[in-house]
Amino acid sequence: MDNNDLERERGITIFSKNVSVTYKGTKINVIDTPGHSDFGGEVERVLKMADGVLLLVDAFEGPMPQTRFVLQKALQLGLHPIVVINKVDKPNCRPDEVHDAVFELFFNLDATEQQLDFPTIYGSSKNGWMNTSLTEIDNIFPLLDAILEHVPEPKVNEGTTQMQITSLDFSSFLGRIAVGKVARGTVKESQSIALVQADGGIKRMKIKELYTFEALGKKRVTEVSAGDICAIVGLDEFNIGDTICDIDFPEALPVISVDEPTMSMMFSINNSPFFGREGKFVTSRHVRDRLMKETEKNLALRVEDTESADSFLVYGRGILHLGILIETMRREGFELTIGNPQVLVKEIDGKKCEPYENLVVDVPAEFSGKVIDLVTQRKGEMLIMESKGEMQHLEFDIPSRGLIGLRSTMLTGTAGEAVMAHRFTDYRPWKGNIPGRSNGVLLSKNLEKTTAYSIDKLQDRGRFFVDPGEEVYTGQIIAEHIKPGDLNVNATEPKKLTNHRASGSDDATKAAPKILMTLEECMEYIQQDECIEVTPKSIRMRKVVLNEDERKRISKSMGQD
Ligand SMILES: Nc1nc2c(ncn2[C@@H]2O[C@H](COP(=O)(O)OP(=O)(O)OP(=O)(O)O)[C@@H](O)[C@H]2O)c(=O)[nH]1
Numbered sequence: 350m351d352n353n354d355l356e357r358e359r360g361i362t363i364f365s366k367n368v369s370v371t372y373k374g375t376k377i378n379v380i381d382t383p384g385h386s387d388f389g390g391e392v393e394r395v396l397k398m399a400d401g402v403l404l405l406v407d408a409f410e411g412p413m414p415q416t417r418f419v420l421q422k423a424l425q426l427g428l429h430p431i432v433v434i435n436k437v438d439k440p441n442c443r444p445d446e447v448h449d450a451v452f453e454l455f456f457n458l459d460a461t462e463q464q465l466d467f468p469t470i471y472g473s474s475k476n477g478w479m480n481t482s483l484t485e486i487d488n489i490f491p492l493l494d495a496i497l498e499h500v501p502e503p504k505v506n507e508g509t510t511q512m513q514i515t516s517l518d519f520s521s522f523l524g525r526i527a528v529g530k531v532a533r534g535t536v537k538e539s540q541s542i543a544l545v546q547a548d549g550g551i552k553r554m555k556i557k558e559l560y561t562f563e564a565l566g567k568k569r570v571t572e573v574s575a576g577d578i579c580a581i582v583g584l585d586e587f588n589i590g591d592t593i594c595d596i597d598f599p600e601a602l603p604v605i606s607v608d609e610p611t612m613s614m615m616f617s618i619n620n621s622p623f624f625g626r627e628g629k630f631v632t633s634r635h636v637r638d639r640l641m642k643e644t645e646k647n648l649a650l651r652v653e654d655t656e657s658a659d660s661f662l663v664y665g666r667g668i669l670h671l672g673i674l675i676e677t678m679r680r681e682g683f684e685l686t687i688g689n690p691q692v693l694v695k696e697i698d699g700k701k702c703e704p705y706e707n708l709v710v711d712v713p714a715e716f717s718g719k720v721i722d723l724v725t726q727r728k729g730e731m732l733i734m735e736s737k738g739e740m741q742h743l744e745f746d747i748p749s750r751g752l753i754g755l756r757s758t759m760l761t762g763t764a765g766e767a768v769m770a771h772r773f774t775d776y777r778p779w780k781g782n783i784p785g786r787s788n789g790v791l792l793s794k795n796l797e798k799t800t801a802y803s804i805d806k807l808q809d810r811g812r813f814f815v816d817p818g819e820e821v822y823t824g825q826i827i828a829e830h831i832k833p834g835d836l837n838v839n840a841t842e843p844k845k846l847t848n849h850r851a852s853g854s855d856d857a858t859k860a861a862p863k864i865l866m867t868l869e870e871c872m873e874y875i876q877q878d879e880c881i882e883v884t885p886k887s888i889r890m891r892k893v894v895l896n897e898d899e900r901k902r903i904s905k906s907m908g909q910d
């Protein structure tokens with residue numbers, strides 16, 4: 350179902366999706382939700398459309414931090430999950446232990462007697478089977494039977510039309526499409542309705558076209574009754590959370606609450622010397638309009654104007670949440686400057702508080718000491734340490750701040766073996782200073798093309814982010830310094846003519862290949878005085894202040910404060 354470009358590239362679900370299957374005469378609507386913790390708000394919202402839940406757990410890894418979160422939301426809504434232990438084809442998987450762990454999780458989350466009595470299905474979606482036991486079969490009918498048996502029929506409320514818009518679909522032909530479950534009465538084609546907004550305002554409009562979900566697509570219908578999920582075309586203006594009601598009896602459903610943002614980043618127009626070279630949309634007007642448009646569907650996102658007309662403060666749920674937005678914008682042709690991510694600090698009972706997260710790391714036992722070391726340096730506290738096959742399972746409490754940049758150091762420190770996941774828990778008192786990046790950077794002294802000759806000479810000073818022949822500018826971060834402290838270097842010197850060796854390509858082959866960093870890696874890499882230039886073609890890290898002398902003056906005056 351992951352059909353969006355970004356989803357395919359990353360192998361994760363970002364947007365929830367609807368499909369349906371008819372089994373033994375019953376239509377089953379299936380909603381696929383994202384699993385990553387940054388998209389918790391989305392999960393929470395679409396759960397409101399659901400009459401039941403399949404809780405998918407990996408037969409090797411067991412419940413993850415986000416499993417806890419989504420399960421908690423489902424239990425609070427009074428849903429009765431069916432537990433699906435997937436991937437039993439994996440060698441060394443432990444389906445029975447995982448089942449026990451899931452039971453313990455239900456118990457810890459105050460599940461009712463009835464919820465604790467959950468049905469369990471085992472299987473391998475990769476190999477196309479699901480069964481009530483660990484015996485491999487050649488179909489998934491036991492899973493569908495469990496759905497028919499354990500998921501209650503939707504409540505069909507009689508009365509006037511009522512449907513809350515819980516998600517949004519988009520088609521270039523039809524425009525914005527409102528999706529939700531009909532809660533009461535029916536919704537009809539050409540019906541005139543009242544749209545009740547979050548602030549209580551009411552707008553009258555007309556439904557143009559109506560669809561239900563059928564297999565992997567949509568089917569046009571003339572009427573949808575309570576209990577089914579429907580997609581509506583032709584409402585010009587609506588927001589997620591609005592209720593579609595009878596034109597004469599506008600009665601709204603409770604407003605949808607979503608997770609508060611935990612992180613903010615400054616989005617500005619591109620102000621590098623390469624401004625406007627690679628993008629189509631580059632003015633503050635373009636950027637502002639696009640961000641405001643995004644807030645209509647991206648509920649966990651908030652955008653604030655700042656003192657500068659060229660900068661906007663964007664609040665989100667985490668690096669991935671904001672990273673996806675930036676990546677989407679750059680593909681649409683935008684140029685931006687992105688500041689370093691800041692966690693949201695709150696004052697609670699007169700105390701400065703910051704977000705904390707639950708961090709889970711699975712790592713081969715030989716690296717567990719290293720992991721504990723790295724997390725403790727960043728003010729993490731270990732809660733759990735246990736063996737899971739040949740792996741060590743570690744759980745920590747850590748300020749969100751400490752997580753920024755942790756992934757790359759963790760992967761370097763464990764030869765790429767650590768698997769980590771984290772999830773926001775709550776706000777707690779500020780934990781004090783957390784050390785930032787330990788290495789400095791090499792900065793370009795000039796605006797010019799880099800040369801193989803210079804890069805080669807500088808190889809023992811740092812690991813480069815640019816290739817020979819790439820154009821760089823003053824103040825651009827072109828390499829990681831092998832030591833702390835920044836260095837301004839000339840990476841653009843042409844080869845000396847006095848050199849007697851035959852000039853040619855042999856120099857170019859000596860340079861180690863550049864380090865490729867993803868957008869999110871850059872977001873975690875940069876420090877307070879640095880930012881990222883994002884264009885459709887490039888991602889460049891740079892100092893906020895490009896001029897070396899000016900930077901010195903500023904850091905001097907800061908030091909005197
Ligand atoms: N071995 C094995 N791998 C599986 C099985 N099912 C899924 N996978 C793999 O697990 C990975 C994640 O699968 P997804 O379907 O994207 O998982 P997801 O839970 O939807 O992930 P999010 O949408 O990001 O939350 C993919 O690499 C799949 O190929 C299975 O039964 N056995």
Ligand SMILES: [Mg+2]
Nearest residue numbers: 361362382383
């Ligand atoms: Mg998925």
